Amino acid sequence: MPHLQVASLKLYYKKDSSVVRAVDGVELAVERGETLGIVGESGCGKSSLASAIFRSFPQNVALFEGSVRLGDVDITRIGEEEFRKDYRWRRIAMVPQSSMNSLDPIYTVGKQMVETIQEHSDMSEREAKELSEGMLREVELPVEVFNRYPFQLSGGQKQRVMIALALILNPELLIADEPTTALDVVVQSKILRLLSRLSSERRMTSIYITHDMGVVSVVASRVAVMYAGRIVEVAPASELFANPLHPYTQS
Ligand SMILES: Nc1ncnc2c1ncn2[C@@H]1O[C@H](COP(=O)(O)OP(=O)(O)OP(=O)(O)O)[C@@H](O)[C@H]1O
Ligand SMILES: [Mg+2]
Structure with a gap:
């Protein structure tokens, strides 16, 4: 059984007097521990998915309709309270698009990490601090970052903090939406290697969203191509480059 199985998933938005069909019948299966890349042009619905x-x-x-199965549970059927308590961040984590600018400028990194942990667990402040410091080391940041404010960090350091925040409760599924787009090429490749290492060490199931085919080939074993709200092609990363089927993939 796949770890994540998405079926007939739709997410439409209201806009003025019309409807935007951002996700329009997505079918997707990801095995446990697998890293799947999702690529597609801007506006095709990747972030909405x-x-x-x-x-x-x-x-x-x-x-919003369709099903999203994590193991044998359809998580679209779970009440919001239970989802917030047991799933969001604890079992499913996300590094949202442009998230490095979403750190709160008025709190230190450490305070934001400790708060995230305490919101979702019964850990004491001291335990939460220890876990945060350990997580900073795992994303290869100096432990002093704990006491820094976001404006004191570079873009790459902030993105590492976002990854640390996403992984801090040891999720089984990580969704990273354009995790390296705003960064320069050298920092990008370091962050990608870091994410790959952490995914495999933790046997995490991972989804990487990007519009950059180069990025996807570094991290993902299979790649899904999204176009106009649907997945139009799924193939092993190597095959997709050698023999693209869909016109979008070809271009
Ligand atoms: N809150 C919203 N309300 C209305 N329309 C939206 C909303 N968010 C996204 N859209 C529209 O839904 C479609 C899919 O957007 P989405 O952000 O999911 O695409 P994307 O593939 O992530 O694009 P990008 O590569 O630029 O990040 C687009 O047409 C977008 O304009
Ligand atoms: Mg997006």
């Missing part, structure tokens, strides 16, 4: 799986929606949702 991520938010549909993570169940974090904007106000103007017009339709």
Whole structure:
């Protein structure tokens, strides 16, 4: 049984008097421990698919239907309270698009990490601090970053903090939405290697969203191509390059 199985998933938005079909019948299966890449042109629905799986929606949702199975549980059927308590961040984590700018500027990195842990677990402040410091080491940041404010960090360091925050509760599924797009090429490849290492060490199932085929070939074993709200092609990363079927993939 696949670890994650998405079927007939739709997420539409209301916009003025029309409807935007951002996710329009997605079918997808990811095995446990596998890293799947999702590529597609801007606006094809990649981030919307991520938010549909993570169940974090904007106000103007017009339709959300279909199923998202994690193991044998359809998580679209779980009440919001239970989802918030047991799934979001604990079992499913996300590094959202442009997230390095979403750190709160007025709190230190450490405070934001400790708060995230305490919101979702019964850990004491001291335990949470220890876990945070350990996690900073895992993402290869100096432990002093704990006491720093976001403005004192580089873009790459902030993105490492976001990855540390996503992984801190040891999720089984990680969705990373364009985790390296805003960074320069050298920092990008370091972050990608870091994410690959952490995914395999933790046997995490991972989804990487990107519009960059080069990025995807570094991290993913299989690649799904998204176009106009649907997955139009899924293939091993190597095959997709050698023999692309869909016109979007070819281009
Ligand atoms: N909150 C919203 N309300 C209305 N339309 C939206 C909303 N969010 C996204 N859209 C639209 O839904 C479609 C899919 O957007 P989405 O952000 O999921 O695409 P994407 O593939 O992630 O694009 P990018 O590569 O630029 O990040 C686009 O047409 C977008 O304009
Ligand atoms: Mg996006």
